[in-house]
Amino acid sequence: xxxxxxxxxxxxxxxxxxxxxxxxxxxxxxxxxxxxxxxxxxxxxxxxxxxxxxxxxxxxxxxxxxxxxxxxxxxxxxxxxxxxxxxxxxxxxxxxxxxxxxxxxxxxxxxxxxxxxxxxxxxxxxxxxxxxxxxxxxxxxxxxxxxxxxxxxxxxxxxxxxxxxxxxxxxxxxxxxxxxxxxxxxxxxxxxxxxxxxxxxxxxxxxxxxxxxxxxxxxxxxxxxxxxxxxxxxxxxxxxxxxxxxxxxxxxxxxxxxxxxxxxxxxxxxxxxxxxxxxxxxxxxxxxxxxxxxxxxxxxxxxxxxxxxxxxxxxxxxxxxxxxxxxxxxxxxxxxxxxxxxxxxxxxxxxxxxxxxxxxxxxxxxxxxxxxxxxxxxxxxxxxxxxxxxxxxxxxxxxxxxxxxxxxxxx
Amino acid sequence: xxxxxxxxxxxxxxxxxxxxxxxxxxxxxxxxxxxxxxxxxxxxxxxxxxxxxxxxxxxxxxxxxxxxxxxxxxxxxxxxxxxxxxxxxxxxxxxxxxxxxxxxxxxxxxxxxxxxxxxxxxxxxxxxxxxxxxxxxxxxxxxxxxxxxxxxxxxxxxxxxxxxxxxxxxxxxxxxxxxxxxxxxxxxxxxxxxxxxxxxxxxxxxxxxxxxxxxxxxxxxxxxxxxxxxxxxxxxxxxxxxxxxxxxxxxxxxxxxxxxxxxxxxxxxxxxxxxxxxxxxxxxxxxxxxxxxxxxxxxxxxxxxxxxxxxxxxxxxxxxxxxxxxxxxxxxxxxxxxxxxxxxxxxxxxxxxxxxxxxxxxxxxxxxxxxxxxxxxxxxxxxxxxxxxxxxxxxxxxxxxxxxxxxxxxx
Numbered sequence: 001x002x003x004x005x006x007x008x009x010x011x012x013x014x015x016x017x018x019x020x021x022x023x024x025x026x027x028x029x030x031x032x033x034x035x036x037x038x039x040x041x042x043x044x045x046x047x048x049x050x051x052x053x054x055x056x057x058x059x060x061x062x063x064x065x066x067x068x069x070x071x072x073x074x075x076x077x078x079x080x081x082x083x084x085x086x087x088x089x090x091x092x093x094x095x096x097x098x099x100x101x102x103x104x105x106x107x108x109x110x111x112x113x114x115x116x117x118x119x120x121x122x123x124x125x126x127x128x129x130x131x132x133x134x135x136x137x138x139x140x141x142x143x144x145x146x147x148x149x150x151x152x153x154x155x156x157x158x159x160x161x162x163x164x165x166x167x168x169x170x171x172x173x174x175x176x177x178x179x180x181x182x183x184x185x186x187x188x189x190x191x192x193x194x195x196x197x198x199x200x201x202x203x204x205x206x207x208x209x210x211x212x213x214x215x216x217x218x219x220x221x222x223x224x225x226x227x228x229x230x231x232x233x234x235x236x237x238x239x240x241x242x243x244x245x246x247x248x249x250x251x252x253x254x255x256x257x258x259x260x261x262x263x264x265x266x267x268x269x270x271x272x273x274x275x276x277x278x279x280x281x282x283x284x285x286x287x288x289x290x291x292x293x294x295x296x297x298x299x300x301x302x303x304x305x306x307x308x309x310x311x312x313x314x315x316x317x318x319x320x321x322x323x324x325x326x327x328x329x330x331x332x333x334x335x336x337x338x339x340x341x342x343x344x345x346x347x348x349x350x351x352x353x354x355x356x357x358x359x360x361x362x363x364x365x366x367x368x369x370x371x372x373x374x375x376x377x378x379x380x381x382x383x384x385x386x387x388x389x390x391x392x393x394x395x396x397x398x399x400x401x402x403x404x405x406x407x408x409x410x411x
Numbered sequence: 412x413x414x415x416x417x418x419x420x421x422x423x424x425x426x427x428x429x430x431x432x433x434x435x436x437x438x439x440x441x442x443x444x445x446x447x448x449x450x451x452x453x454x455x456x457x458x459x460x461x462x463x464x465x466x467x468x469x470x471x472x473x474x475x476x477x478x479x480x481x482x483x484x485x486x487x488x489x490x491x492x493x494x495x496x497x498x499x500x501x502x503x504x505x506x507x508x509x510x511x512x513x514x515x516x517x518x519x520x521x522x523x524x525x526x527x528x529x530x531x532x533x534x535x536x537x538x539x540x541x542x543x544x545x546x547x548x549x550x551x552x553x554x555x556x557x558x559x560x561x562x563x564x565x566x567x568x569x570x571x572x573x574x575x576x577x578x579x580x581x582x583x584x585x586x587x588x589x590x591x592x593x594x595x596x597x598x599x600x601x602x603x604x605x606x607x608x609x610x611x612x613x614x615x616x617x618x619x620x621x622x623x624x625x626x627x628x629x630x631x632x633x634x635x636x637x638x639x640x641x642x643x644x645x646x647x648x649x650x651x652x653x654x655x656x657x658x659x660x661x662x663x664x665x666x667x668x669x670x671x672x673x674x675x676x677x678x679x680x681x682x683x684x685x686x687x688x689x690x691x692x693x694x695x696x697x698x699x700x701x702x703x704x705x706x707x708x709x710x711x712x713x714x715x716x717x718x719x720x721x722x723x724x725x726x727x728x729x730x731x732x733x734x735x736x737x738x739x740x741x742x743x744x745x746x747x748x749x750x751x752x753x754x755x756x757x758x759x760x761x762x763x764x765x766x767x768x769x770x771x772x773x774x775x776x777x778x779x780x781x782x783x784x785x786x787x788x789x790x791x792x793x794x795x796x797x798x799x800x801x802x803x804x805x806x807x808x809x810x811x812x813x814x815x816x817x818x819x820x821x822x
Contacts, residue, residue: 193639210638214684225791226673226696227621228604228765231663233789238674239660242653249650252642262637263649264684266677273625273675273694273732275792283684285637321684354639378644380636381686 002343003107003400007393010103014392017043017083017099018091027383028091032084032126033061033165040083040095041171044123047102051109053121057173059148061125061166062138067105069115069407075183076118077407078366079104079399082127082138082358089128090385092190096373096392098123100188104400115407117183124358125171131156139358141177143365148177184333184406185362188371188399190387192355194378202394204351204372205337209360210258210287211294211326217244217305221314223270223278235313238268238277244308248284251300259288260354261301289326289352327360333369333406340402346394371399413754414518414811418804421514425803428454428494428510429502438794439502443495443537444472444576451494451506452582455534458513462520464532468584470559472536472577473549478516480526480818486594487529488817489777490515490810493538493549493769500539501796503601507784507803509534511599515811526818528594535769536573536582543573550769552588554776559588595744595817596773599782599810601798603766605789613805615762615783616748620771621669621698622705622737628655628716632725634681634689646724649679649688655719659695662711669763670699672712700737700763738771744780744817751813757805782810 020040021030030036041063048055053065066076081097101121108119124142129135132154140146152163166172191197196204221235245263252259262285269279286297302318309316341348351372362368373395376386431451432441441447452474459466464476477487492508512532519530535553540546543565551557563574577583602608607615632646656674663670673696680690697708713729720727745761752759762783773779784806787797 191639192636194641194644195639212638223793224789225603225766226671226675227623227698227767228602228606228791229671229789230604230606231660231671233605236660236673238656238677242656242660242674245649245653246657249642249647249653260637260640260642262647262685262687263653264637264679264686264688265682266649266679267682268675268677271676271678274673274696275675276673277675285685287638355636356638378635378640379633380639382634 003111003404005103005107005393005396005400006110009106010393010396011389013102014099017095021085023088023383025383027088027385028085029088030085031087031131032128033131033162033169037084038169041123044083044098048121051105053105056175057171058175058177059173060138060141060151060177061171061173062142062177063123063171065121067108067119069117069119071116072118074117075181076120077403078120078122078182078185079403080122080124081187081189082124084126084128086128086130086381088383089381090383092385092387093380094127096190097188100396100399103396104403107400113404115404116410117407119403119407126162127358132162136356136358136361139361142179143361144178145361145364179365182366184367185359186333186369186399186403186406187357187359188373188395189357190375190380190385191372192375192380194375195351196372196374197376197378199349201347201349202373202391203341203346203348203398205334205348206329206353206370206372207334207350208289208326208328209353209356210289211291211324212285212287213294213297213323214321215284215298215301216281216319216321217284218279218281218317219309219314220279221277221312224276226274226276229276234276236276237280237314240308240312240314241266241280241282243311244305245282247304247308248301255300256288256290256293258290259286259293261286287354291326294323294325327363329363329369330367332367336405337369337371337398337402339405341398343401344397346398348398371395371402414522414815416514416518416804416807416811417521420517421804421807422800424513425510428506432496434499434794436794438499438796439496440499441496442498442542443539444542444573444580448495449580452534455494455509459532462516464516467586468582469586469588470584471549471552471562471588472582472584473553473588474534474582476532478519478530480528480530482527483529485528486592487531488814489531489533489593489596490814491533492598492600493535495537495539497539497541497792499794500792501794503796503798504791505538507601508599511807511810514807515814518811524815526815527821528818530814530818538769542567547767547769547772550772553590554772555589556772556775590776593777595778596770597744597780597810597814597817598768598770599784599806600768601786601791601796602783603786603791605786606762607783607785608787608789610760612758612760613784613802614752614757614759614809616745616759617740617764617781617783618745618761619700619737619739620764620767621700622702622735623696623698624705624708624734625732626695626709626712627692627730627732629690629692629728630720630725631690632688632723635687637685637687640687645687647687648691648725651719651723651725652677652691652693654722655716656693658715658719659712666711667699667701667704669701670697670704672697698765702737705734705736738774740774740780741778743778747816748780748782748809748813750816752809754812755808757809759809782806782813
């Protein structure tokens with residue numbers, strides 16, 4: 001007999017949290033450790049305590065609520081996401097995952113579910129990286145990928161550190177942030193892309209996360225008066241840059257079916273209407289689930305930059321900034337999600353995430369996985385971000401049953 | 412018997428002026444009405460008074476030195492250029508024209524030349540428009556194209572007005588700046604392009620000035636996360652902009668033999684490595700000596716913007732900012748320059764200017780024309796700007812003889 005959530009309660013709760021830091025356009029402006037985030041955190045603690053969860057806060061402000069299982073020594077199942085938002089972001093990103101985890105534990109309580117393992121709800125600090133500019137920070141420290149002191153010393157644009165702000169809002173916990181005894185981690189999140197909506201699926205079992213490769217190219221030509229310099233005498237850095245960028249935008253077609261390439265940033269010097277540009281820097285972001293594409297991307301991109309530079313008689317520099325291999329989520333969790341969806345009679349499809357989440361960090365220390373629900377028009381980091389409520393409910397049903405599946409696995 | 416200048420004196424004078432506002436890299440940093448410009452102006456007045464010229468300063472600080480001819484009522488021939496420089500600009504731009512005019516009058520004096528008409532040397536105020544941001548300002552007011560009070564009220568980046576600065580350095584003259592009784596205007600200038608150097612000519616008889624058309628295009632797409640958005644789901648404003656710019660850079664080949672097109676400025680929003688750009692604005696500068704090209708340019712450019720916008724599913728706006736028709740200089744002055752060059756045995760070629768000069772404004776009120784000398788590598792507005800001294804001398808010889816030709820024309 002599958003678990004059934006309380007859809008009305010789930011929605012009321014979602015609406016209540018959505019009022020904290022609400023924007024006029026229907027989004028959320030609730031940056032990490034601001035007064036709005038403080039208020040949302042307090043509400044979550046209140047709701048966890050009402051469920052008799054054992055609440056603890058670590059040195060990063062990551063907040064846990066533990067529900068015991070039959071075996072108090074068994075490694076717990078960790079479920080949750082983040083309550084912070086992008087500046088003028090959406091209501092679903094992060095928040096929906098925390099509240100799905102809350103609804104899961106409320107359902108367990110309603111149904112008198114007894115699990116073999118403890119289940120812990122978590123709200124990670126500063127996932128967005130908008131205020132303190134390192135994304136997935138709380139989970140990164142928890143996984144040992146980021147140093148706790150470094151994280152606490154990060155300052156916002158007004159010079160206030162994360163540590164000071166944790167103290168100010170009363171979430172400066174004593175517990176070290178490191179985690180090493182978790183059985184599995186499961187996170188529900190909006191897709192932040194249009195795949196599920198386009199295929200008409202309510203939920204996605206996330207098989208893994210795209211790898212990425214970040215690069216930067218600088219083209220150096222010669223500034224000159226736009227009037228008297230004939231076209232063939234120019235060394236126009238922007239003419240070379242636009243040719244290179246145009247070719248780079250076509251690269252995904254040649255690399256793989258799933259690859260995407262983005263030229264997101266372009267800075268022109270001197271950037272004047274009547275001066276031939278002397279220098280242009282632009283960035284390239286290539287993503288794919290194919291590790292071969294990620295590793296071959298810099299060579300392919302540099303080839304386009306070099307070719308355009310040669311055609312326009314300009315010099316170039318090419319920089320490899322950052323690269324992450326594609327991540328495959330745990331088969332244990334993927335199977336639990338599929339089983340949970342089947343138990344709840346929710347149709348699903350497999351999907352690969354283009355964006356990174358706290359689940360990425362958890363994957364380095366435990367069995368980790370995710371459930372996606374659709375984003376209408378693929379919109380995200382935007383006040384217009386929207387997920388049909390029926391899909392939120394379908395996701396929560398699959399999630400609750402998948403959590404039950406994981407938590408009943410004996411140690 | 413053609414006039415022969417004193418090449419040693421000419422060079423010594425050029426070196427002396429080049430020390431005023433000299434930069435370490437061999438250029439000039441002598442913005443209009445600064446202390447350096449003040450010092451250069453004072454030296455010019457000293458040199459004009461040593462020639463017994465009648466010096467006067469108008470309300471714009473334009474400074475004239477008049478040498479009488481046989482007929483004091485005849486309209487004078489006006490010769491000169493400007494002593495102000497670009498920020499960290501070159502030693503030749505402007506200054507060479509003023510000093511060629513000075514050497515011309517010194518030669519007249521040496522040789523006891525008596526002309527039919529008066530000849531007046533002029534140093535125009537704020538030609539560069541670098542400090543007070545309107546180029547060719549002094550000549551513009553003189554020609555009636557710019558209002559004197561408006562010009563005097565222009566402020567530099569620190570809020571000091573042109574009028575205040577004229578007063579500060581003692582060049583706030585009483586005479587109104589308007590001119591209406593000039594027979595002809597002749598200006599020598601460096602080419603600011605590579606044409607003369609490439610063809611091996613010492614001087615150019617300037618037949619006219621390119622027209623120009625300034626435009627701006629804004630492409631509006633949709634910001635989204637660079638990861639999870641498939642290529643075919645994007646509305647990438649920068650992808651559209653680089654395609655459009657690439658096509659616009661190829662337009663000159665299709666428009667005319669002499670046309671040039673420059674995308675000089677490009678601003679990207681939000682300009683972030685992992686966000687698909689939502690908005691891009693770029694400018695287009697098209698120039699040609701063919702009035703038909705200037706008038707057809709906006710249609711051709713907008714077609715490329717619209718096509719790229721359609722291919723990438725983004726919206727666009729197109730703006731026509733400014734347009735100037737091509738200018739043909741006076742046949743009288745062009746013939747006088749050719750005759751002067753022939754008299755001095757200086758080979759010349761005909762050339763069209765890609766940039767605007769004070770001579771443009773003078774063309775609206777009198778017979779106006781120019782002599783160009785080569786710029787090595789076409790470099791200008793740059794401390795490395797350089798003209799071979801032999802070419803400066805050849806230019807001065809042709810200029811002195813052309814001035815004589817114009818000044819001996821009876822009224």
